[in-house]
Amino acid sequence: MSESEREARRHMRALGEAVGALRAERTLTAAALAAAAGVEPERIEALEAGELDPDYELLLALARGLGMRAATLLGHVEELEREG
Numbered sequence: 001m002s003e004s005e006r007e008a009r010r011h012m013r014a015l016g017e018a019v020g021a022l023r024a025e026r027t028l029t030a031a032a033l034a035a036a037a038g039v040e041p042e043r044i045e046a047l048e049a050g051e052l053d054p055d056y057e058l059l060l061a062l063a064r065g066l067g068m069r070a071a072t073l074l075g076h077v078e079e080l081e082r083e084g
Contacts (some may be wrong), residue, residue: 007026010081013050020048022066037065 001009011035023033023044030048034041040063046052047062054062 009050012047012053014077015054016048016050016052018073018080019044019066020062022068022073023048023077025028026066033065035061035065039065040062046058062071 019033023030028036029042031041034044037044039058043052043058044062047054048057059070059073063073066073
């Protein structure tokens with residue numbers, strides 16, 4: 001696996017962790033977040049497991065479902081990456 005692939009996986013894991021933490025903070029189930037975001041629950045579960053590389057539309061939908069701007073969501077991801 002190349003360094004860029006490893007870095008992409010780290011970003012995916014950090015995003016999944018951030019979404020999971022924000023979802024838990026709001027006491028939402030994966031199904032509830034999926035409904036609020038207008039996506040399938042399996043996509044939320046795969047994202048939180050670090051198995052899904054989200055596209056721009058999914059990032060926007062997740063942010064909307066969490067009640068925040070996409071930039072704020074990505075800020076949480078950056079914090080996790082700095083900590084980890």
